[in-house]
Amino acid sequence: MIKNIVHFNVQQIADSGQCFRMNNIGNNSYSLVAFNKYLEIEQLDKNQVVFRCEDEDFETLWADYFDLNYDYGNVVHSIHNSEDDFLKKAVEYGEGIRILKQDLWETIVSFIISQRKSIPAIKSTIEKLCMKFGEKKSFEGKVYYTFPSPEVIAEQSMEGLQGLALGYRDKYILNTAKTIANGEVNLELIKQMSREDAILELKKLSGVGEKVANCVALYGMHKIDAFPVDVWIKRVVDTYYGGFFDTNTYKGFNGIVQQYMFYYMKNKYKS
Known part of the structure; x- marks a missing residue:
């Protein structure tokens, strides 16, 4: 089935470091195993995504798994209206990331x-x-x-x-x-x-x-205010925030902010 989804990029989600059973199978397509089910998902264009699965599984599992009912546009808008130049660049680079609801x-x-x-x-x-x-x-x-x-x-x-x-x-x-x-x-x-x-x-x-x-x-x-700090996030905080990032600034969706930071920094400094 084809779905029109804003702020959704399969490749960015797959490469964002949160899920390890989502694999590139070519032609902008990925396979995924989760909750004992198999899915193939393909990005047709910026906003069109194909989910190859049973219709019932999409409604009962995958729509929630990919957090399709959360307003990521509001998060993106909030960041674009901030004075945080680094985070604005991070969002522009990876605004298709979503926080998966995994087992x-x-x-x-x-x-x-x-x-x-x-x-x-x-x-x-x-x-x-x-x-x-x-x-x-x-x-x-x-x-x-x-x-x-x-x-x-x-x-x-x-x-x-x-x-x-x-x-x-x-x-x-x-x-x-x-x-x-x-x-x-x-x-x-x-x-x-x-x-x-x-x-x-x-x-x-x-x-x-x-x-x-x-x-x-x-x-x-899906505690989306959690803010895990790994080597990449530490590098972000040290380089762009003087060693301290105030999570109160983005209270309520710090985890989404963390994903934008992680994805942008890891790809900016590939190693």
Whole structure:
């Protein structure tokens, strides 16, 4: 189906560092596996996007997953009317980015894996994890693997996680899976918490510190005022804001601002 969507760019979303199972398949098209479903999405022009999926899945899953009901135009307008020259340039460069509403468990594992890894390496490791422990499914002849549940991972041994390029993160993922599977940390309750309380609860999980917890809050719970600080955002703050960025300036959508900053800075200084 073809949808007309303003402030939506598939390539920018795929390359914004928030999702690791969205892959370029050529001709402005990307595949995506999320919530045990498969999607192909193609950018026809600036505002026209094709979603190749069941009509019901678009209405019940993908429209919400891509945050299509949020007014990103209002965010863009607010920034353009500010005096923040750097952020204006960042928005012009990546105004098609949206904050995805991803599965909380998958986001936790993905960002534990992400520590000290390049994006291609993260994607490769996650795919290996899914192929080994996920469920094999198909959509219109396309084979894909679902993301394994915490219960499935919790049943594994350290030896069982070898060969996935997890490195030192294997114990973090196994311990976190067990903590969630046995109910010590309840993901459904975390979803209902405030951003501050959710971050505190997430930090009880093995391998989850301040930065990962903020990433999970933003990308896995849509707490769009979360402001994760990684090496790229630190470079932005140090270079353009004198070492301090006042999040009160963009209160209510700091996470969206962070994505514009990250995408622009990472592409401006490709390495």
